């Protein structure tokens with residue numbers, strides 16, 4: 001079963017400062033496979049559809065403007081041991097503090113690690129921000145809690161033909 005998805009179209013916020021000021025909202029779903037920088041680390045399987053839901057909310061707080069970015073979904077990454085898909089659950093919320101292009105970071109932002117400052121101009125690229133957020137969330141070496149390298153699985157089967165035979169018998173017995 002393969003699904004053909006239309007190529008992702010750019011989602012742009014023409015004026016991110018205005019978006020934040022008026023508490024704008026943008027929702028959408030994106031196929032993670034459409035992200036160039038992410039495509040290499042994705043692995044199909046485990047019933048994962050590689051889709052990520054995103055929710056952006058403009059926010060004004062203490063005279064500062066933010067875009068709150070929430071992600072939700074599950075993508076498949078290649079397991080470093082068995083090479084099969086290992087699910088990576090995305091459930092994040094990040095506050096992006098909007099700074100004009102060339103605007104220096106205010107001192108208090110350095111101490112506040114609950115948000116990430118970003119310099120933005122016109123046409124804020126929503127999907128690029130979503131991709132950045134996913135890339136930051138990736139584990140260094142994704143791995144199942146318990147699995148075997150393909151070579152180890154083969155070696156085990158060779159080592160004990162009787163256990164394989166016993167397994168076959170018990171499978172039959174169950175039917």
Ligand SMILES: [Zn+2]
Pocket residue numbers: 079080081082083084086143144146147148
């Ligand atoms: Zn594995």
